[in-house]
Amino acid sequence: MATFPPITPLSVEGLAFAVDGKQLLSEISFTLEAHRTALVLGPNGAGKSLLLRLCHGLLQPTAGRVSWQGAGADQASAHQAMVFQRPVMLRRSAAANIDYALSLRGVPARQRSSLTAEALERAGLSALAKRPARVLSGGEQQRLALARAWSVRPQVLFLDEPTASLDPAATRAVEELIGRIRADGTTIVMTTHDLGQARRLADEIIFLHRGRLVEKTAAADFFSNPQSQEARAFVAGELLW
Ligand SMILES: Nc1ncnc2c1ncn2[C@@H]1O[C@H](COP(=O)(O)OP(=O)(O)OP(=O)(O)O)[C@@H](O)[C@H]1O
Numbered sequence: 001m002a003t004f005p006p007i008t009p010l011s012v013e014g015l016a017f018a019v020d021g022k023q024l025l026s027e028i029s030f031t032l033e034a035h036r037t038a039l040v041l042g043p044n045g046a047g048k049s050l051l052l053r054l055c056h057g058l059l060q061p062t063a064g065r066v067s068w069q070g071a072g073a074d075q076a077s078a079h080q081a082m083v084f085q086r087p088v089m090l091r092r093s094a095a096a097n098i099d100y101a102l103s104l105r106g107v108p109a110r111q112r113s114s115l116t117a118e119a120l121e122r123a124g125l126s127a128l129a130k131r132p133a134r135v136l137s138g139g140e141q142q143r144l145a146l147a148r149a150w151s152v153r154p155q156v157l158f159l160d161e162p163t164a165s166l167d168p169a170a171t172r173a174v175e176e177l178i179g180r181i182r183a184d185g186t187t188i189v190m191t192t193h194d195l196g197q198a199r200r201l202a203d204e205i206i207f208l209h210r211g212r213l214v215e216k217t218a219a220a221d222f223f224s225n226p227q228s229q230e231a232r233a234f235v236a237g238e239l240l241w
């Protein structure tokens, strides 16, 4: 597929989100450069999923802004994809789910079948191509969701707990797939509650607590020498919420 001008860096400035007067995210600011993998960590309810949805443009902030700063910034929404914790599959085959995502992005029919086959192959799902997507197991659906998101070759991929509720083998398979997508140069912003996974995948950690950004640090520093008391407690497994 064609290469497009970059939409990154991603710049988040003074971002806030409130519902019914309740401040759920406040004063979040950070920059994310191209080709980086940022892991958003924090206890339940910290605001991780909200932050991903705001960055992806699914929610509008009540204050502050999300801006894409690369040469292709005006086309930013066409070059990002998101995978949700519980992926929603269409009532059609695994292959047709990918084909449909490609058609939504305007990829011509003659290119779609080879791109679909490649995405299924990459996710280890070639043998299941014709199976109805909704009968696939949780792990298979998660891999299909990733394959579907990757098939459109996003520059930026948002992943919200992509391995929650998967067994260790399925988790490993999904992590490998994320590793390959990352090796292609995709910028990834993802959440997880699996600190081992965060260590394996992250270049940077964005640590949230109670709707605020407490730290954004290089991953190695976050785990070896967290700066804030909250992050220290979180890494030690002591911070509940
Ligand atoms: N539309 C909404 N209306 C009201 N409150 C909301 C809404 N969406 C999210 N919240 C609240 O905002 C807070 C942050 O939610 P969010 O889903 O971002 O947390 P999270 O960090 O992803 O948590 P988890 O680790 O459990 O997935 C939670 O307290 C949640 O109840």
Ligand SMILES: [Mg+2]
Pocket: 048, 049, 050, 160
């Ligand atoms: Mg969440």
